[in-house]
Amino acid sequence: MSIARFIDYIPQSVHDRVESDDRIIGTLFLLPVVLLVSFVVFLPVVWAVYNSLFDIGTLNPERNFVALGNYVDLLGADPMFWSSLWKAFYFAVGSTLLQLAVAVPTAVLLNKELRGIAVARAIALLPYLIPTIVVGMMFTWMGHPELGVVSNGLEDIGLTDGPMYFFGSERWAMPALIVANSWKFTAFIVMMVLARLQSIPESHYEAAQMCGASAWRQFRDVTLPNIRNVVLLVLLLRGIWMFNKFDIIWILTRGGPANATTTLPVYIYEIAFTQYRMGTALAASTLLFLLLVVAGVLYLRAFDPASEVET
Amino acid sequence: MSLVDYIPGLNPDDEATKWNRRRSAKRAANYVILISMSIMYFFPIFWMAKAALQPRNELYDQTVYYLPQEITFENFRALLVDSQFLTFYANSIIVALGVVAVTIVTSTLAGYALTRVELPGKKRIAQTTIFSYMYPPILLVMPMFLLWYAVGMTNTYVGLILAQSALTVPFSIWLMWQFFQTVPISLEESAWMYGASRLRSFFGIALPMAKPGLIAVAIFAFAVSWNDFTMANILMQEPSMRTLPVGVLFFTESNAVDWGAILSASALIAVPPLLLVYFLQRYLLRGFRVAS
Amino acid sequence: MRSSHTGGSPRKSGATSEFKNRRTFLKGSVATVAGIGLAGCSSNGDGNGSNGSGSNGGGDEAEIHVVTGETNQAAKQWFDRMANQFMQETGIAVTMDYSSLSPTERISTLIQTGNTPELATLDTGQAAQLAFRDQLAGVSELVGTFEDEYGGDVPDNVRLQMDGTDYTVPLWTNPTQVWYWSDVYEEYGLESSAALTWEEYQEIAAEINSDDMYGTVVPSATSSLSSFTFWNFLTSNGGSVASRSDGDVQIALDQGDNKARAVETVEYLNELHEYSPRASDFEWGDILQSFVSRNSAHSIYGPRAKLQVINNTPERKGEVRPHFPVHNGTEQFINNGGGWVLLDGAEYKDEARQFIEFTVRQNRLVDFLTSVAPVHNFPTIAEIAEMDEYRNSEFISENFRERDLEIVQESFEKGISWGGETEPYNQYGPSLFTSQELGTLLYNVNISGKDPEQAVSDTAGRLRDVLSNLQE
Known part of the structure; x- marks a missing residue:
């Protein structure tokens, strides 16, 4: 079948007819999105950025214009800002890399035609659909040093001797958080990569096999180029989301022990709701936002996950 | 006859059995990995379901029971009879379905427009949507509440559906954009040849072929909505409009956690996702076979 | 007024x-x-932009917006009932806003967006945060009404009074006791006497402590529970966190005699920690879980310990008994409470006052106190605890003995609040508590092994930062 041969011969008039609709269709198709995003995202961000220029008490409707005062305070005189930024970075990078490292092999495995694969897929995707609140509760329950199953299980199979303090140890709290968090979010990458793998035509692999390509070469030459864009996009998104992650950290450790897991979003929450300095919290959020914007622009420049794929 | 036959010690029969053996060893290895992976993913859910079936005095026993010593449905009964749990459940389902619908419609339309239609700056539009994820959501709730309140959309399904869709749509557009790129334009062009319009070829050809993407988008949208605490908490203040993630916190009484209730509620919250992923991923597989 | x-x-x-x-x-x-x-x-905005709380539609119909963090079933039933009955009686609508996060967070959103609610139920600490930022209206006359209704006095240690004005109507109080497993005491031939001294308590904890059960729990975390524990023991050692000099609030933790008391307290809790799990992330829920699971023999916290046992392992409820909190010469303990606050920026304040009055009259409050965490939420007026309606209510008479109630009552009488260390009330006290620096102090010594004296000085320094931020 060679549809391709027709392409050259498609009369100009057909293209013209179709493309004359394009402006209208394109605009109509994009309009709902533009409206939704500007209303729901753009306006609140403008509000937040604008208000970060004021000194606002969280419990107090009065406000004084301080221009960049909040920013100066944060950047110049607040060591917690920098240390929490570093912890957010640790958490985001650790989570994203762990998730990626587990997810890609999992997706490749789940793409195989094996008996019971449907059940395995459902199980692998399920964690992503469990609400974070529930995940937090589950891991609190399982991670209790004296009464939880993790601590007791490890002891029962003889790996440890005595209770394990995951969330209550400065050393282990962050790794434990990253693992708990990744249990849920790995599935997101698995799902995206799996969906992409599913749309690679079998013929590509057959062609590779006929050329005698090994499994590794098939992966490198067929799979990887096809999932590249999805992986790059997912990496960017997961990075952003993990940098802004608040809920699961708050449920599991509340930033403790001794601030070991106080990432920037947790610190922002504390500024806003235990120190009651809303203006400063908004400024810190805006800084985090700007940081992510710059990193995002650089990332898009460097890797260009938006490049068109040709198959 | 290949060269192999002339190399001493390489009898083709031996080679075949070896190959078979290697193949079955590989299959076995695949299964081992698959099963251990499944256990790893499923254990927390099993543990939660198990706890929900245990009587409370077993939950609060110092000994950890890997299987319940006694099974009770008391926790579930208490949940379904005594509390507003079912209302929360219905709310969550309504909102999640709404979000899935809004997301699928907007993202397929926009994704297709970005792929096929020549528009100035379309790549920039797509990239900008990603930036909408970058502001930390914890503090965005205040302006959102202000806005929703001003237009009278607090305590409405529509209001919450729109708010959550704002979380799902930007990424979904990208995803659909990527997926539409894999649909060869030649197929659509040949349809145009037969007089089909752009809309016809969109619904008849591009959409069915992008099905794996569509399903991924649906799962993603459902997951975001089912998961959302922040927006639901701020926008749905009325008790009868609460969704599950917010409602489940009602089982913590100021300083005390009611583990029996929380864990059984959690187990019930996991049921629709389980059904959804099980059936959708089967569909995903079938969609793929048709497409190839 | x-x-x-x-x-x-x-x-x-x-x-x-x-x-x-x-x-x-x-x-x-x-x-x-x-x-x-x-x-x-x-156009909506123009319609009611003239007042701070824009109710949708902006008609003349008064509507009282009530925020509460009491979200359990019993509390919801009570609040819903109050709202309905009040509506029937007066025609004024009451909107209940059950907040599953901290109610102050919800209130702040409402204040920031110009929808200040009329009423909230808050604990005294949260209320103080609003009060010293001038967000609360005085409610002294309502406290008077409340006292008249039950013919008793609301003692100072649950009031939030600034410049002679009350800013809360205290409905409940949460005093501290030591709750223990009486069967364990029997097993070891121990007897519960009146208030134990530190030394006696430590001996008991040491004796019980075994592989199966910890003698006690010393929360040593950056948590409210841990801060509460330290402050409680410091108070019972005659020490204080803050003081006033020339009218200004100051950190007293590392000053003069107080420093010796603080260091002594840290050292004692460090010794006691030997008989405790390594509680480096313990919050309220964790100490309860430890106690109910019989992982520890004691819980130093309110009657909630018993309520949790009733709820989860009811067959054991008879074995849960209180004694007075332990002391080292000073029988004084931390006592937090809570109740109604009226927000100054709200629109329908007069109607809201009416509603507060409605809820305390005709024993309606007794319904609350006998159904929402009963006894843990103890009456703030002694006469209520003496009432037949209270004592003979089904839950309380079934689960609490006369002696239990006496102990709770007495620990309440000997309690002081976060701000009650100074005269007049230290409005920054609750913030010093919520900063959790005092809990971190125990973490630093018990978990990280810092020198107690150094740790106390460091903590005092950090508390000064907290204070100076607030005083700006």
């Missing part, structure tokens, strides 16, 4: 004009981005 309000009104009008500006700003951006589609919003 009026006089206490005049102070608030100029501020309020300032806030109102600010609010209008903000809304105008928002309106502008809505209009720019979304165009005519949102015209309805702007």
